[in-house]
Amino acid sequence: MKKPAIIDPTIEVRIYSHAMLVPPHKVEEFDQEEETEVLYARAMELISDGKPLEGREYLEEAYDLGSFKAGKTLSYGLSTGWFGERDNKASLIILWDLVERGYPGAMNDIGFAYMYGLGLRKSKRWAIYWFEKSAKGGCPDAMGNLADIYLFSNDKYQNIERGLLYAFMGADLDNEMAMNELGLCYEDGIGVTVDYENAFKWFSKAVENKAGACAEHNLARCYRKGIGIKVDKAKAEEWDRIAAEHGYKINSKTQNYDPR
Numbered sequence: 001m002k003k004p005a006i007i008d009p010t011i012e013v014r015i016y017s018h019a020m021l022v023p024p025h026k027v028e029e030f031d032q033e034e035e036t037e038v039l040y041a042r043a044m045e046l047i048s049d050g051k052p053l054e055g056r057e058y059l060e061e062a063y064d065l066g067s068f069k070a071g072k073t074l075s076y077g078l079s080t081g082w083f084g085e086r087d088n089k090a091s092l093i094i095l096w097d098l099v100e101r102g103y104p105g106a107m108n109d110i111g112f113a114y115m116y117g118l119g120l121r122k123s124k125r126w127a128i129y130w131f132e133k134s135a136k137g138g139c140p141d142a143m144g145n146l147a148d149i150y151l152f153s154n155d156k157y158q159n160i161e162r163g164l165l166y167a168f169m170g171a172d173l174d175n176e177m178a179m180n181e182l183g184l185c186y187e188d189g190i191g192v193t194v195d196y197e198n199a200f201k202w203f204s205k206a207v208e209n210k211a212g213a214c215a216e217h218n219l220a221r222c223y224r225k226g227i228g229i230k231v232d233k234a235k236a237e238e239w240d241r242i243a244a245e246h247g248y249k250i251n252s253k254t255q256n257y258d259p260r
Helices: 009-018 035-048 052-064 068-082 088-100 104-118 124-136 140-152 160-172 176-188 197-210 213-225 235-244
Strands: none
Touching: 035 052, 035 068, 052 068, 052 197, 068 088, 068 104, 068 140, 088 104, 104 124, 104 140, 140 160, 140 176, 160 176, 176 213, 197 213, 213 235
16 A cells, blocks of 8 residues: 655654554534533634634633544634644644544545645545545545545546445535535436436525535526526526625636536
8 A cells, every 4th residue: 555645754654554444433422511512612702703812722622621523623723724824734633633533524634635735745545535434434524525526536536426425425414515516417417317406406405505606606507597497597696696705706608507
C-alpha cells in the first residue's frame, strides 16, 4: 500500500497507521442536557455575535470534556480562520484525536482535507479512502461526498452504480448534497431513467435542506425550462438571484443549460 502524501510527518505516521486498523467503534450520542451541550450552545452564540475568541474558549472546554461535536467545530474554525489566521495543522491534530476515538465525522473531514489540500497534499485516492471509512460509520456527509466523486468524476474513480447507492443512502439520511446529486441524475439520466418530476423533487428537497447555491440554481433551471414543473420565469429569476447571492456565478452558459 502506497504511503499517503502528507505534509506534516507526525500527522503522516498517525493517519497512515490508523489506515491499517479495524473500522471504528460505534459512537454514542451526547445527551442534550449534558454540560458539553450547554458549553457548545454558548460557544456558537458567542461566535454568531462576533466574539469568536470567547466562543473558542467554550468550544475547547466542551472538547476537553469529550464532545465530538465541539471538537469537529473547533477543527473547522481553525481551518477556516474563525479565530485569526488559518491553522490547518492544529485542525488536523484535533481531527486525528477524534478519529482515534471513533468519530466518523472527523474521518469525513480528513477526507475533505485530502480532497482540497487543506494541510495535506491533494489526493483523491486518500480522500475516497477516508470518505469510505466515514460512510461505513454512518456519516451522511461522507455519503454525499462519495456520491459526488463516483457520479461526476471524469476519471478512473467514476463508479455510477456505487455513486447512486451513496446518493440514495445520503438522501435518506437528509444529506442535502446527496439530494441535489439525485436531482442531477434524474435530470441527465445518470444511472437512472430520465425523470424530470423526480429531478424537480430532489432539487426542491435539497434547497429545503439548505444545500446552497448550486441546488438553488438547479431549481431555477427547472422553473426556467419547465423541468418537472410548469415554466415560471419569475420564480426562475428569483432562485437565480438567491443562488447568486450565495456565490453561484450566473452566466449565459449556466443559465441556458438544458440536458434535453
